[in-house]
Each structure stands twice: as C-alpha cells, then as structure tokens.
Amino acid sequence: MKKIGITGQNGFVGSHLYNTLGLSPEKYERVDFDKSYFEDETKLDDFVKQCDVIVHLAAMNRHEDAEVIYNTNLDLVKKLRLSLEKTNSQSHVLFSSSSQEERDNLYGKSKKEGRELLLEWAKKSGGKFTGMIIPNVFGPFGKPNYNSFVATFCHKLTHGENPVIDNDGEVKLIYVGELVQEIITQIERSETIELYEVPHTSVNKVSEVLAKLEIYKNLYFDNGEVPELNTSFELNLFNTFRCYFDMANHYPVKFKQNIDPRGAFVEVIRLGIGGQCSFSTTVPGITRGNHFHTRKIERFAVIKGKALIQLRKIDTDEVLDFYLDGNEPAYVDMPIWYTHNIKNIGEEDLYTIFWINELFNAEDPDTYFVEV
Template identity: 35%
Template sequence: MTVAITGGYGFLGWHTACRLRALHGDEPVRLGREDFADPELLRRRLSGVNRVIHIAGVNRAETDEAVEQGNVQLARRLANALTALDRPVDVVFANSVQADLDNPYGRGKRASGDLLREAVGDLGGRFADLLLPNIFGEHGRPGYNSFVATFAHEVAAGRAPVVSGDRSIELLHAQDAAAALIGALGSDIREIVSGEPIEITRVLKFFREFHAVYRDRGEVPNISSPMRRNLFNTYRAATFPAMWPISPRVHADNRGDLFETVRSHGGPGMAFVSTTFPGQKRGEHYHLHKVERFFVVKGEAEIELRRLLHDDVVTFRLSGDEPSFVDMPTLWVHNIRNVGSTELVTMFWADQLLYPDSMDQYPESISQEAPA
C-alpha cells in the first residue's frame, strides 16, 4: 500500500504521517503547496500511489470567497491529477462537520467532497468522506488551526487569553482523527467522526491549571482522562524546549541530599531507575501519547530530541551535580547518553504502566529518518 497525504506538512497531515509510520511502518508521500502549484509535478508525485488521504485545505483567508474557492480549487487539482493517471485510486477525504452548514468554509468543503466523489467513482476507486469536528493536538498553529492551539501558546507564554461567548465545542485529538482517516482507507462511506464536547472556558481552565503546577513547578497535573492527557500534551508542546531543564529544590543536611523527582496530581504512573555505563545510551524511540520524564540523579548526561519527520535536534546537558530533569514531548524521538567518565544514574517516570503487548513506544534513531 502506497499512501499519499495532501497537506502532508500541515498540522493534521503531520500527525497522520507520524501515525502511519508508528503503527503501520508506512512512509507516505507527503504533498505540499509546491506540488499543488504544478499540475505535472502533482501527477508525477501520485504516479506510484494507490491511496490518497486528502487533508489539504484552506481554513482562513482574506475573504470568504478565498476560503470557499480555495478548498474547491485544491480538490479540483487533485481530481485532475487522479484523472490523468487513468486508473482506480482510493481516496479518503478529511471533510468537516461544517460541510452541512451554509457558510464559506462549509460550502467549500461540501463542494470539494462532491467533486472528488465523482472523479474517484469514474475511475473505479473507493471514496470515504469523513466529517471531522474541531481538531486539536501537539504543534497546532496558534491563530490558525484551532482556538486550542491559540490558548495553549498564550497560556504557556504567561499571557491571559479571554473567552467571549462561551459554548460547548466538540474536540477530537489529531491522533484520533488520523486513526479514523487511516482506518477508512479502501472503504466507500460518508461518516461523521465524533469527538468529545467540552466548553471553551473549560479548555482554558485546564491550560491555566497545567501552567500553575507544571510550568512553574514541574509537577504533573491531573491527566486521569484522555481529554486531560491530550490537552496536557498539547500544552507541553507549546512549552518545549524553552522550559527545560528544571532543577528541583535540594534539601541538604549532614546526612546528604533530598529532592523530589515527581509530584503527580492524578492518573496512573510508574517509575524506575537505570544505570548506564560511560559512552552508552538509552532511548532511541518516540511516543504517541505517553508522558515521560528523564531525571539525572548522578553522573553526566546528554539528552537529544528530534521532532518526528524533522531534522533539527534539540540537546540538553544534565549533571548529577545539580539534579535536574527533562520531560519528553510526544512525537519527538529521544535518547539519553552517558557523556561522563563515571556511571550515570537516571530515574525515569511515565504516566502509563508498562505492558509489553501494548507499549506506546516506537523505535527510531535520532540520526536517521527511515522507520526502524
């Protein structure tokens, strides 16, 4: 199965590509603006593809007409490229629940769905039309992808956003949306994908709670429900890497030193300790949902992190001379290496209990892009 993702470098496209990589071992063809700007290039990029997840769209523009027609134009260019292939290609359309509403965005998405359904059907392919609610998650673009991304970045920066006109909004985490899109590949359906309703003020309340206990003190807030955990991971992405590392207060007396490693306000968790010999490393994996902490107790360590499907590496140097910790953001490959001349002692904490048959842990090296 060769899958292409339109809008593959955008928010939901990135999450979907990460999920295909983690759970299916697939390296999708990611299509961006340059591909859609050149019809011949788009056709060539699709030449070896038999399934497409169409996510590319226009959420905001200078005019209502640009929003509506921008979405239709993207769908038409995709349809023309598929028609030029002259063979069946299955398509999953990341549509919106607003497609049934009479507004510019809704009209554009509805027309896009109709256009693609006809083109795919004429070629003998299968078309899945998924109507998604409001999507949120890690690395959303503030002021564009959702109010959740905006709130997360504003609160993480210490500002105080204000809610005007509170109401209940149905939210779906980007990984759950990606799971639905991938699961619909090869099917002929039109389906509403449900999220979880939550008041806008409640989302902001959660972010303020996270900020108070996490950003200021390094304590883990109550993440006992999937919504809390997903919002927390969204907030954590907005704080990374600026808030790290954190060094807790050390209480010293004639007996030695004492310091807290984790203070959790709710939800499951487990802790373990490792020793690592000089020159050796641990990690080389990433997580989709797990909250994980590396706490250097003794020795000299270097922690490397790379956002999945990106090249830039973030590095932290930690020392047991000043015990400190860094939390691993979701969808970032990470490792820890002993860069000292003595044994490294590290405490690890995660919000999930470790079950070998259902680990949220996917191997990959910091230095390579191909799935392990």
C-alpha cells in the same frame, strides 16, 4: 501493502497521519507529496499514479477574504480531480470536510462543493470515495490562531500571555490521534461512503477547556507537578499542552535540594497519577534511549554524574541538547513524538531516575526506536 499519499502532508492533521502510517511500514508505503505539485501537472500526475489511496487534506482554513478561501479550496479539488481523470486512477480518495458544510459561509460551501466533485469522479471512474465530516480537531503541533482554540490557549499560557474567550459555547472535539485512527479505519474499510460523520470524542465548553489548561500551567509548567488525569481527553489535552513549551529555555529544570548534615534530599516528582519509577546507573560513554512515544509521559532526572539529554521531533532535523550535572540535580520531560536519549558524558557512573505514567506492556509498549 497500500501506497498512500496525503495532500497537505506537512499540515497539522497531515503530518500526524503521515507519521502514524510510518509506524507500520509492513502495511503502508507513504508516497511523499509537496504542495508545489498543485502548480506542476506532471508532478501531480506522477504522484496520483503511484497512489492506491489519496487522503485530500490540503485546504485553506483562514484568510481575511472569504472568497480567497473558497476559490483556493475549490481550485485544489479541481486540480486533483483533473489529475485523477487524466491518469485513469481508481484510487480510494478520502476527503476531509467540515461540519460547516451546512453553514452559510464560503469555507463550508467550498468543502461541500469539493466533496461533491470528488464523489462525482468516483461514480464515473469506478474509484472509491469517502467524504469525512470532521469535528473540531486538537492536538500537538497545531498552529495557534489557526488550527484550534486549544492550540491558541496552550501557546499563550506557555508564553506569558492571557487567553481570552470570545464565545463560551460547547464544542465537539476529537484528538488528532483519534482522528488519524478514524482515517486509517476508513482506509482499511476501502468502501465508498458519500458522507461519513466522524464521531466526536468529547464535548466541552471553551471555558472548561481553558480551566483545565490553567491547572496544567500552574501545576506542571510552573511547578513540575504532573496533574491528575482521569480520562483519555485529559491525557490528550495534557500531552497537547506539553508540546507548546519553549523547551530550549524551559529545560533542564533544577530540583530544590534540602541539605542538612546528613546530606541532601530531593523530591523527584509529585503527581496526581501513578506510573512506574525506575533507577539506573550508566557507565561512561554509554547512551540509553533513542526512541519516542506517542502517548506516554516520561521524566529523566539526573541525580549523580554528568549527562547529555537529546531530543528531536521525529519529522525535523533540529536536535535539542540539555546538559545535566548531579551536583545540581535536574530533570527533562519527554514530549510525545520526540525521539530522545541520555548519554553519560562524565568520568563516573551516571545515576538517573526515570518515571513514566503507565506500566510497561510488552504487547503495547508505545516505544518506537529512532536515532536522535
């Protein structure tokens, strides 16, 4: 059992790492961190004492004054190093650096000097150190205009704005879930590596990424059609895009009913990929679900009866309630990292069609049970 602490625990990469480690409680114990610890030596020392592994992700990426970025990032490293020294820690420290280390800017300079300070500590103390050079990261819940151009594009396309490309160059990208697995691999490796260049998983022009996102906007956001997804990059990009919806106002989406003397016909889903489609009945008062997925795309379509569908992002308290009625058939799609359920709140059996984009595999179910 490794005790792992993450500075920047609530940030973009930090929150994904924290939540992923939480999926393996038999292997990892998470030591909670709050950014206020950097202003309280006692709390920072208590945190450091508990940790077998510290992943230092806390940093400032953007500010109108580059000197502020430089000073802030270096100050955080110095405070962490001082605490490591005071507590005689022999932790394994992993440091998140950037390909901008070799560029002539103060952000890159702060990363390089910070990495060198922690490496120096490890050599003197007998601790372990991994300096990770990380490519451009994208994924769900990144801040627009801060973490990634992908986050900015997704937010704009789902909020009635038009993205603008400033520089249409090629960008080396890694999905945040892939980066998290790289970090966990290095934690398990538990060796000193002065400089480890995390391999990117795709190379794309900015305009190519925007073109794919515009397809997702037109097909999926506007019309509910799941697009063709041929690569892991496309699946990851699509799952990223889905997390930028204003879900409270987007769902439930009503189906178009085609009614004639025979009755009614509704197309439940149109898609460019396969998957598994299921039908269920649920008796009054019963709740199904209370689980989340980290990669799967899933749709709940209510065609008869009354239902309450609830969603909650797993590291928040906000619960989204959606009321559906079979008299106006509608659907709600489940974003990744949102635990969800469906309850029959009517007086008759509830009829629901479930679609998910991959066949169920008992050895890799990607299904984690958490109460909404």
